[in-house]
Amino acid sequence: MELKSLFRRKSEPEPEPEPVVVTKPGGKGRPTPKRRDAQARRRMVEPPPANRKEAAARMRERQRVERAEAREGMMRGDDKYLLPRDKGPVRRLVRDIVDSRRTVGTFFLGGTLVVFLAAQPGLPAQVRFFANILWAVLLLALLTDSVLLSFKIKKLVRERFPKNTERMMSLYLYGAMRATVFRRMRAPRAAVNIGDKV
Numbered sequence: 001m002e003l004k005s006l007f008r009r010k011s012e013p014e015p016e017p018e019p020v021v022v023t024k025p026g027g028k029g030r031p032t033p034k035r036r037d038a039q040a041r042r043r044m045v046e047p048p049p050a051n052r053k054e055a056a057a058r059m060r061e062r063q064r065v066e067r068a069e070a071r072e073g074m075m076r077g078d079d080k081y082l083l084p085r086d087k088g089p090v091r092r093l094v095r096d097i098v099d100s101r102r103t104v105g106t107f108f109l110g111g112t113l114v115v116f117l118a119a120q121p122g123l124p125a126q127v128r129f130f131a132n133i134l135w136a137v138l139l140l141a142l143l144t145d146s147v148l149l150s151f152k153i154k155k156l157v158r159e160r161f162p163k164n165t166e167r168m169m170s171l172y173l174y175g176a177m178r179a180t181v182f183r184r185m186r187a188p189r190a191a192v193n194i195g196d197k198v
Helices: 002-011 036-041 052-076 089-099 105-118 125-160 166-178
Strands: none
Touching: 089 125, 089 166, 105 125, 105 166, 125 166
16 A cells, blocks of 8 residues: 555656745835836837828927927026027026126116106206216116126136136126126026025
């Protein structure tokens, strides 16, 4: 009996061991897909346009999205989207210098409008006289502020970019022009707050 049972055990196929799936703690709990399968799933193949009208509509939509992306990148100060006049770390520094302070230039435009309205013919002579005085004061304040701004630009650019090859005068003009634009209308938008140390 013992021999029969022994032979019977040998003839029976042994059960195969179950595969053990080892999962890392915090893992997905599933196998990682092959790269080509993942790329194929990510790549959404757009069907071809049915006619010219649809093709033109798709092109307009793509251009609109690209323009919006370019504008947002330009407002962020991303060098990829900036105009040549705004590109580079030196120009970024000049923008930060201007944006970190209050400038007379932002008040100059509003003051000019007041002077223009007050200098209209038909108004009393005293009003026109005070308009001329206000114009002279604004102009003097703007020139003084521009000179102080250019001194600061010159100092910081030479400290941080000693190998800078741009002409300082072009940097002064760049800073002065930005200083005359209202802060919310500046492009690229201000990356620092007023009073921040640059």
